[in-house]
Amino acid sequence: MDDLPPPLVLEILSRLRDSGDVARCRISSKTLNTLASEIRSVDLQCSYLRYAKSRSPLTRSSITPFKSIFHKLISQLRIVERVSIGVGKPLGLVAYDDVEDEEDDLFLSDVNFVKAWLPNVCGDLASVSISDFWVQSCWRRSDVLSVFSAHCLKLHELEIKNAWLSVDGLTPLKTLTSLTLEFIRLDDENLEKVSECFPCLRILKLIGVGGLKEPKIDLMHLETCHWSLSNAPISISIIAPNLISLNLKCVKPNMLMIEAPFLSKFYLTFEGTCNFKVKEFSHLEHLYIESTNLRNVLVSLPLFKSVKNLIVDSPRWEVPVGVSKSIFELLLRAFPNVNALTLNSGAWSEFEACPVVEGSTQIKGLKEIRLYLSVDDVEATLSAIFTLLDHCSDLSTMSMFIHRDVVSNVTSTVISQCTARCPRLRWKWGMWKQKMMDSWMSDPM
Template identity: 65%
Template structure:
């Protein structure tokens, strides 16, 4: 390898995902060691094995402290543009209830540790990612945000996970465009400080951020928002005039206020809301709607005519007494211009119980539907076939059907279902696949 040109060797070193591998390369080769200071990124993750060895008396004396390893790596680099430090996923899943750890060797948002390396490399930093060890960080409040905002004037991307954060003394970061806070405890009852100090954020990910009672996002430049709330706030407010993509998962809030006029892609997972306050979404084209009370939620929707691609999911469904319309007919009433429709297993099961009744009204409702994707459990193959045939009979313009059959369905039933559907309609482009919770969908075959 020493015979390779230095630029190529440097490119190889730059592509190493783990800085621990970089350290091994430096020990193995004088040439690689001489080039290593030119690397512009550090990525060091503590494994569960390393953590276990550091806690075991026979091996702990031979383990270099994780923070010291990181400091040694970063101190040798001339210019640092990206820093990622944290614990690997198996270690992140360790619960405080499972192990009480009074140490701070993996408390990575701790002020003294951050001060030991950040001021030295902050000048060129563009990206910082810190994934803390929750067992050590959950009961220690960190002011890492104020340190980063004070030093990293050119930072573009910031990610912090598994920490108890303070927003005291955080100063505005006008260059930051991507912010991720995941499994974070905040003292504040709202997000006003985030709105104030990160005015240029275009991509915002808030995953499991707790301690919020009436959270409000008000960011003028925001384009993409992924927001998963771990508690049940009284109200949720999103004001973002340039937002294009929104993924929101929450429990039943009393009020949901959305002011996002340019929104085109919405993924909403919600049990329901006491009140929807949504200004017109004229550009909404793609909608993923998930709810345990889907029928009740649909009647509350104040928009829907612009939606072209619709996915609906329900993990719990109950049909009101005296139901007169199938779930598909109800969906197409709320979203009359849908061309592509995806029904997950819970919704399809309800559809099988209450299929399309037929008639001119149903055919008018479904004339724009061209593509349907469905996830089938096939409890009764004749019922499933009857439901599929009712779609074909009422959707005069349908040209594509993708049917995913549960992996537990016996192969003879699957084969019979496929053959009879393709025989019923040869004009449709059929695609067949398999699904099961926790596994990746797999294609079986296409129509011939």
């Protein structure tokens, strides 16, 4: 190692994800010890094993407090551009009811703790990630947002998880372009302070943020938004004239209002139905929609003429009673220009229960269909598939994924009868066990 060029050694050290590994390298070599001070990031995560040892009467006295280790590591660096500190995932799963913990050594959004290290490194700090220990942070209110806004004039990216955050004293921070708040109790019930003090956000992730009543996102520069609400607010509003990608998960809102004229990719999942109030999405091409009440949602949706790629699902569906239109017809009414359609298992089951397509109408423009099948009744499944084939004259590709628990002879029957019924199509076959939609928002379609 001592024979390698110093820039290469520094590059190797900089690529170590765990700053604890860097500290161990410093002890092993004078060269490494000298060069390590040039590293510009600290990444320290508390493991479950370390936490357990710090609580055990047999090992507690030999364990250096986690905050003390962090202080030492960050004080050894000349320039700090990135800080990531938190608890490991297994420790993050520890429930408050499972442990009585009055300690604060893993209360990492503690203002006093942050103020002890931040002023010395804030001049070059561009990225901060804090993953708190919920057992210690959930009952301790933190003003750490105002501390970062006051000290970090070059901060571009901020991520905080598992904490109770206040917006008292929060001041505008125009350098911040990416904000992630995950499993947060937030004292900003309508998101007014977030929108006001972080006006230049381009990426916003609010995952499981509680305490919201009538939240409104109003951000001029926002391009990507992932918003998962943990409660049922009265109304939800998004005003983002430059928004391109939106992933929204909500629970029975009375009103959903969206103004995002350049929205191109939209992942929407919610329970129940709501009153949609949207301006026309003339650029929306990719849409995923999931609802426990899919049929009523489709009836209430406005017309989406620009959607080309559509994925729908219904996690809990019931056999429709007294209906005259199938899910397929409702989809094509709301999305008349779609050319690629995916029906996940719930949506397909609902269509299979009522596969009526009115008259002999030919559906033009639909080029590709992808289905996720459970095949509880092979005859009903085949009948529904044939109904689609008879009404889609422009169809060129049919992809079918059959649940892996379906017996092989049933799968063979479906494949042979489908290919015989319509040999002109390009058929694609596969198996599925569970829906893999988590990467949908980041992958090209």
